[in-house]
Amino acid sequence: MDFAYLSAIIFLPVIGAIVIALLPRADFKVIRVVALIFTLASFALSMVVFCQFDRSSAAIGVMQFEEKHSWIPAINSFYHLGVDGLSLPLVILMTFLGVLSVLVSWKVALRPKLYFAMLLILETSILGVFTALDLILFFLFWEIELIPMYFLISIWGSGRKEYAANKYLIYTLVGSAMMLAGFLSVYFSTGTMNMMELSGLEIARPFIPLSAMFFLLIAGFAIKLPVFPLHTWLPDAHTNAPTAASVILAGALLKMGGYGMIRLCVTMLPGVAVQYAPLMAILAVIGVLYGAGVTLRQTDLKRLIAYSSVSHMGYVLLGIFALTQISVTGAALQMFSHGIITGLLFAMVGLVYEKTHERNLDKLGGLARQMPVIVVVFSIAGLASLGLPGTSGFAAEFITFVGSFTSSIAGMRLYTLLGVLGIVFTAGYILWMLQRTFYGEPKEEYNGVPDADAVEKTCIFLFVFAILLVGIYPAILTNVIKMGVEPIIKLIGM
């Protein structure tokens, strides 16, 4: 049997967590190195998978690096993993963010053992979601994520951390509860839990109306993405979470929602997806515009970035439900791109806050003089977020809009035009935020505030490198993504 790459990628972080738990009385310096080693190993393996991934046309729609073992025979459930063009970029995104989130947390000294263990378990669960091909396995990984995130927010968070953690927990649980009901109704309508068999399967004897099934499934994903009006957990969770948790939350966790919609809702129920596409597109546009509008009004730096996620995830939703080859590819690229851009933005906010102990835009100002490196990188991240050509943000948003504009779904042109307006808002709040934080008269209380140190520079330069790489040569990902999207669009037959 071949080396089980995917299992290794998924479980290396959790093995790291166990190693950390077993270290007797370790100093946090040892713990963070162990965490870094395991996340690096996982990242390295995911790059191996990326290089060995078969990009030939024969491999379109085929799951690669598949692993399948019997798991719970009673309900026909398997330990079944695999990656295709859709999931592979997200796996790489997560392993990449895994390494960076350890670097971001380099100075966490409060209960470091538990902290890094939780971070690593979180990584395992998200990787599991992106690679699982069995509904119950998918659900298992989907739920595991809750526990470390709950602890990360409620122990190492700030402000109303316990409220935010509880809100996050309850929102997600309600969504996943519906999702489980949806999975079970799919299973009893078809007799299989295998996502590959389910894709495009004609459900001849649906157990409940197909549209009910669709909405049960999409509830969990819509909360996670988040889709307006189910987004209210997000600003609280992001604002109060520690920096690394925000990075992973915005970077990879929200993508579980988008991924689930494409992989399960659209693939398993293409007919219903077409039927409700206009509705989802309207919600997407509301999300884009409402999110951007609310973002403009924020005075807390972290909350501002959090609300911008609501707006940017609207593009993903629009791309998915425009249901064309190009728009879904754009949506998938947007998920990756938003992952690294917003990840970087949160890391930068974390840095600014760590140096100045201030997140209120009214009180910040004139920091450009004290922190030249931070201001440059923050600006790059901001410009990428508003879609400056040459950054991944531009590539992703451009492809998404081109795709959705050509969609044959009723009203999609109008929605696209409205969605594009969101970019204008984005330019507004990003530039305004940069100006209010870094420019203007230098303030006395920030004299002598240090710039980023070596570890922080390494971390943020890696982010910038990824943003520019995807921005200048998006085909490095789109070539992979389109292999996963093509068979899905074929199912829709538009």
Added chain:
Amino acid sequence: MMLEQISLIAPELSLLCFALLVVLLDLFVKQKKVIAGVAVFGVIISGGFALNMWGAPTTGIFYNMLSVDKFAVLFKFLFLAAAGLVMLASQDYVSKFPRFQGEFYALVMLATLGMMLMAAAADFIALYVALELSSISLYVLASFLKDKKSTEAGLKYLLLGAVASAVLLYGMALVFGLTGHTCLVCIADAIKAMPISSIMESPILVLGIILLVVGFGFKIASVPFQMWVPDVYEGAPTPVTAYLSVASKAAGFAIILRVFFTVFGAPEWLSQNWGLLLAILSAITMTVGNVVAIVQANIKRMLGYSSIAQAGYLMVGLATVGMAAGADALGRSGLLFFLMSYTVTNLGAFIAIIAISNKINSDMIDDFTGMGKRAPLLATALTLCLVSLTGLPPTAGLIAKVYIFSGAVDHGLLWLVIIAVINSCISAYYYFRVVKVMWMGEPASDEKVPSTWALRTALAICCLAVLVMGVVPAAFVRIAEAAVKILGS
């Protein structure tokens, strides 16, 4: 002939002998640890006999009073495991009643014996006698501390339990009056022989079924027969509470499953009607349990209400069995798997609580603040068990819920499953409140919380089982499937 049959009740007989031995030893032996050792040894021996009978062919013994089948054997093993773990865990607790330790162990063993006979009973008479044996032992155990709360608990349990027994007996009498039999299989045959129209028009049968549901409902603490639970759980010694919440409940489900499936499993019309009745009770039970648990400040009371809610989830399995009307075994095996998972999970939670509250001398949730620092291992174990009760991975709780709900969805109970999963979300709130205070608050003192090795062993077994059943459930699923295959054939 008779001798051969005696070898088939070896687990029960050996347990009885050891229980009597424990009482006798208590007269002479000063070292109470020895008595505990003998008691645990007795449970292990009995468990060995039970394991040995897993492969035995299905028969009825003592003129079909008891049946020997995999279903009964699985439950016997479950009760013995629970009893053994509780006895190990009570090493930290028995110092509160130093004089009566022998009686304590003996009563736990006798209660276990009663439950084992309940699981095997194939006749109303045997069933009732076994039920009383276990109940009376438990009444005494509930009031074992002899303080105000414990006495109240015992008295309340006794009075309400006696009423429930009377109601149950009345239900049995009505069914007997209609069919002329007390043996379960004979009653089933008699009902099958009746024309459908006369079943539908027979108020006696309907009343009998309702009274049986009431009587058994008391045992499993389903709403509206749950009134005794919070007070008894709070007042009784914690090990007894642990035992009540798992073994006694499991025994209740064992007899309901056997009686309702065997006796009222056919015709389909009848089966689906009690299935629906139980489905409605299940929805009410889990909702009441979960909602009331939210406001509890005492952790034993909270777990009391949580166990009511868990009974609600278990009743989803029973309702499925009714709706399926014997058509497929998913509901039955799901119920068994859930019971196994619930037993180890709830026991684990209670064992951790015994250790912690014994040291801090309080059962209030607020006093658990900062336990993550004072007792990291106990707090981790309790967290794991609470996560499993919520039904999150990677624990047995998730698999159990998925399993039991999947059967329900298959038999038209999607509405019930949706209520159940929403209830799981509600339950997360109060389970995680305990987790939160343990890990987030600052401890009142830095003093460590000690525990004996016996308790730690018991806790480790529970946690290991919770994890193993959560990650590689296949073996346990096969056991549950094998156990229900025999049932009703």
